[in-house]
Amino acid sequence: MKTKLFQTFLWKFMLAFLTSIAALGVVLSVIYYVAYTIIRYNPSSSFPLTTFLRWIINRIGSVPVMSVLGCVLFLVFFFLFSRRIIQSIEVITSGLEQMAQGDLSHRIPVVSADELGQVARTVNKMAERLSESQAEERAAVQARNDLITGVSHDLRTPLTSVLGFLEYIEHDRYRDELELRQYVSIAYEKSLVLRKLIDDLFEYTRVTSSDIPLQQEKLELVPFLQQLAEEFMPQLEAADMVCKVHIPSQSITVVGDAELLLRVFENLVSNAIRYGRDGGLLDIVLERDDQWAMVTFRNYGEAIPSNHQQHLFERFYREDPSRSKQTGGSGLGLAIAKSIVDLHGGRIGVSSSKRKTEFTVQLPISASQN
Numbered sequence: 001m002k003t004k005l006f007q008t009f010l011w012k013f014m015l016a017f018l019t020s021i022a023a024l025g026v027v028l029s030v031i032y033y034v035a036y037t038i039i040r041y042n043p044s045s046s047f048p049l050t051t052f053l054r055w056i057i058n059r060i061g062s063v064p065v066m067s068v069l070g071c072v073l074f075l076v077f078f079f080l081f082s083r084r085i086i087q088s089i090e091v092i093t094s095g096l097e098q099m100a101q102g103d104l105s106h107r108i109p110v111v112s113a114d115e116l117g118q119v120a121r122t123v124n125k126m127a128e129r130l131s132e133s134q135a136e137e138r139a140a141v142q143a144r145n146d147l148i149t150g151v152s153h154d155l156r157t158p159l160t161s162v163l164g165f166l167e168y169i170e171h172d173r174y175r176d177e178l179e180l181r182q183y184v185s186i187a188y189e190k191s192l193v194l195r196k197l198i199d200d201l202f203e204y205t206r207v208t209s210s211d212i213p214l215q216q217e218k219l220e221l222v223p224f225l226q227q228l229a230e231e232f233m234p235q236l237e238a239a240d241m242v243c244k245v246h247i248p249s250q251s252i253t254v255v256g257d258a259e260l261l262l263r264v265f266e267n268l269v270s271n272a273i274r275y276g277r278d279g280g281l282l283d284i285v286l287e288r289d290d291q292w293a294m295v296t297f298r299n300y301g302e303a304i305p306s307n308h309q310q311h312l313f314e315r316f317y318r319e320d321p322s323r324s325k326q327t328g329g330s331g332l333g334l335a336i337a338k339s340i341v342d343l344h345g346g347r348i349g350v351s352s353s354k355r356k357t358e359f360t361v362q363l364p365i366s367a368s369q370n
Helices: 002-006 009-041 048-059 062-081 083-100 115-170 177-208 221-231 233-238 258-279 321-326 333-343
Strands: 216-220 242-246 253-257 281-288 292-299 347-352 357-364
Touching: 009 048, 009 062, 009 083, 048 062, 062 083, 083 115, 115 177, 177 333, 216 221, 216 258, 221 233, 221 242, 221 258, 221 281, 221 292, 233 242, 233 258, 253 258, 253 357, 258 281, 258 292, 258 333, 258 357, 333 347, 333 357
Parallel strands: 242 281
Antiparallel strands: 216 253, 281 292, 292 357, 347 357
């Protein structure tokens, strides 16, 4: 407590004040002793300084002279002893001026442990947070611009096709009813692509917003994944694929939003069917350790190049744009999946080789199972 008291700004000013008074007392005592000695040992005033001192004493008086000299010396001593404190204030003021001019990278040196040092630390933290906020704001603006650019690009292609074929129909530029039906069919398919992109975009903006409410509930993963595999049987059969669910003997429970997690798993199964049909097999593997439940979706189709794997969860990213557009991919599915998994405090990753491709979702185990 005493140490903190002696390190305060007020105590340092008081110490400078007391030190100045002490130094003033010593200097005035020395001056008085020297003057007294000169007058005493030179009574004849043969020394000019003796004459000068006697003139001051007789004409002005020693008390006024000592008072004026004491005030001047006190101001000099107080300025000298408090100079370090004043320099600290000047450094803080200069730093604040630089930050006010927009230089948030500037940091004020912390040279003391008193209130001024605390002010410097607080200002530095404030500048750091403002700098981070500016960086986040710039990133948000860039992300918004990228999102608008991506949406515009992805909407333009199918919309152009729809308008083109509708223009053919509007101006009767078809030979017969068969060709008319073909144009209508193509326009309809492109409209479905547009609707899927808009739905995915709406879902992405929903799950990436910070205020999305999660309907948290305990979720048994074993029956959840078994039911998921059964629901995809028609698509699996159409792709000549077999799905095998590998589950442990014990139950595995997580806490999360069942609807959102279903969206994640459906997206991964759909991707496995879409791009792994050449392998003919989809393995869904459920495992756990002390902290995580791990769900792996493994297919044996064409490998994903390593330089593409780190970008797969970015919005509007496609490993093969032409193939994704043909199969109806919007480039948002994996970005949506990652956002949902992040909301649940989990992780999602991918690994791929010539033999197999795996997407793994890790979710925190329910506390009741730890």
